[in-house]
Amino acid sequence: MKRETVLKHEFVEYIPNHLKEGTIYISVTFGTVVHKCCCGCGNEVITPLSPTDWKVTFDGESISLYPSIGNWNFDCKSHYWIKNSRVEWDKKRSGKEINSGRHQDYLYKSKYYGKNSLSPDKDITANDRASKSDKLEAKNNFWSRLRSWWC
Numbered sequence: 508m509k510r511e512t513v514l515k516h517e518f519v520e521y522i523p524n525h526l527k528e529g530t531i532y533i534s535v536t537f538g539t540v541v542h543k544c545c546c547g548c549g550n551e552v553i554t555p556l557s558p559t560d561w562k563v564t565f566d567g568e569s570i571s572l573y574p575s576i577g578n579w580n581f582d583c584k585s586h587y588w589i590k591n592s593r594v595e596w597d598k599k600r601s602g603k604e605i606n607s608g609r610h611q612d613y614l615y616k617s618k619y620y621g622k623n624s625l626s627p628d629k630d631i632t633a634n635d636r637a638s639k640s641d642k643l644e645a646k647n648n649f650w651s652r653l654r655s656w657w658c
């Protein structure tokens with residue numbers, strides 16, 4: 508896998524189906540910027556442009572994207588900035604920090620939603636029970652069908 512350091516850019520109306528490595532595609536029409544993850548993993552990074560999402564600047568020669576690109580959902584977990592068509596890699600952020608950040612987020616959410624959430628032991632309703640046994644039945648049907656194909 509090759510880490511990109513310099514990106515080319517293309518202004519397009521529609522984002523092409525096959526993205527070239529090391530190229531950043533800007534669709535002003537759809538307010539979207541797409542590029543392949545700069546680590547070389549091949550994942551496509553879609554950054555919507557809006558006042559609350561990403562902003563792209565074009566100085567006539569090069570492209571900058573703000574804020575940074577944090578691909579936490581990809582295996583590579585890469586984090587970088589695109590400034591003047593150059594990729595600036597974040598060297599400081601380790602996997603441990605990412606996990607603790609996620610944990611914080613989880614804690615915050617469970618604190619926030621905790622009050623209203625139902626306890627699964629006490630508040631289970633008849634409907635819940637029914638839908639659970641439906642699912643089980645569907646699963647059993649699936650296996651028996653599979654078995655009948657084999658026999």
Ligand SMILES: [Zn+2]
Pocket residue numbers: 544545546547548549550578581583584585
């Ligand atoms: Zn990657």
